[in-house]
Amino acid sequence: MMGKRLWSWLAVVLGGIYFLLPLVGMFDFSLRMQRGGYSFEAYRIVLADTQFQQTFGYSVMLALLTIVLGILIVVPTAYFVRLRFPGLRPIVEFITLLPLVIPPIVIVFGYIRIYNTSSILPLTGSWWGTNILLVFGYATLSLPYMYRSVDTGLRTIDIASLTEAAQSLGSGWARILAVVILPNVFVSVLSGAFLTFAIVIGEYVFAALLNVNSFGPYMVWMGGNRAYEPSALAVVAFAITWVCMGLIQLFTRFSKFSTVRR
């Protein structure tokens, strides 16, 4: 019995070291900018850099727009597939998984070929068009995470009865989706939203090939030109992701009518 526990602990410790050691090393390195001791100098430089502020702010804006677009596409789709077309579920699931199979570089090359300046819809030719293309692309990239979490949320509620109850009380589809369905899968939507946020903040391929100055290309540029600051930036990026994960947990636990407490 004692031996079994020992092996379990050993596995946990080895796994922990495997994941944490590089992070500890990176964090340690990011603090050594000033000779003779630890300091947050690299962080100060990074956070004070106007380019950091610009690119980060820009990426946050893209992430928020992507989340809104994702919710508008995924929630009604997942809802109607569950309610009216359950037979289509495997097909829709397969489609939403495609971005995991097809590399972003393939998608963005496809975009460039279809929406270039000599095409019928020359989206890449303008600032607005490029941003629209970027948000659409990011919504595609986040589809596997968004769809899965919303679909899981829908599974926990009896959408057929709730829909019929709302209909018998006079509700139309828009109100049912906005007032009955969305608030009840809000925690799941948030999970998807935070994962989307984390993906968009660090995304490089789309941004670089569509030639926009977002946070991903900035991180790569920083990595190629500085020594300590890239590590500090990587730690900041990790922290953002972890905060997102933490927020998912927090919302799940403290939601007023959470399914966890029911």
Added chain:
Amino acid sequence: MAFLDIHHLEKSFGAQRVVKDFNLGIEKGEFVSFLGPSGCGKTTVLRMVAGFEMPTSGAIRIDGRDVTGQPANRRKIGMVFQAYALFPNLTVEQNIGFGLRVAGEGKAETRVRVAEMLELIGLPQLGNRYPFQLSGGQQQRVALARALAVRPQVLLLDEPLSALDAKIRVSLREEIRRIQRELGITTIFVTHDQEEALSMSDRVVVMHQGVADQVGTPFEIYNRPATRFVAQFVGTLNLLDANLLDAAAGRIGLGDVPVALNRTLPGRTGDRVSLALRPETVALGRKEERNVVLSGHIAEVHFLGSVIRIRVAVAGQLVSLDTFNQPDRPPPSVGTPVEVSVSDRDLLVLAA
């Protein structure tokens, strides 16, 4: 024309016809139950009245207006579901006020109406709770209040008591009936529980394989079942194989024993028929007003406490009868020769 008029309603799912030529008129303020086993089509008819299913053919009229093609959200129908279907993200007050908000009622009117409804269901102190903080019985009361708040033309109850435990079921069914009478609302109640249907309804529709086998008051349904299915489904019943000896004179043969029913019977002499009789209509021994006397012997005795169920073998078949327990008279023992008597009025002849 009735207030709710269901006219030649049919519904097929693919090749399967689940509702066949269903006709029913329900008067304003009437409480009608659809009773039947699973898959008999009772819920499908209810869902077509609600607008959740489109009939394959036929028409539904409410207060003279054809609503067959009208979407569910325009029909002004209140619905209570088996699974409560309260909105988990809204409080009790918000749930009850939901339909009023959709209808564009003002905040003050909504507040007054919600308070009225909470008072009606006896839960005025629970307005701020969320559904998950309520018991099953409380949730179903709230669902009823939510359905009634919008003053619907018709109230539909889809097995609303099935998910509750026995004691709450009885108290809630009395409460539903009280509220229905108080508001005078036309109501359809779907159930597979005969006790619920018989105790609550003005009329019962017994459904079988998509057809309304019989429509009548609970008294008629129980005492004068129109078909063999109704007779078997509602209450406990003795069904004995018999043959028609003389249809015009009303004589049948129970094995070798001739029984005179003293009325003209449907069918032809020589037809095989079933003789149906309720256990409570059969008495042990000869009784003055029970003119049909059959001889046999005690085959089984089941002591159930206040009631003793005895099975008597008559002409090779078993007849169940119930007697009350009497402490100074122990039940007869198995094998004892006995006579049982029954009034010819209580003997129903059904097609075999």
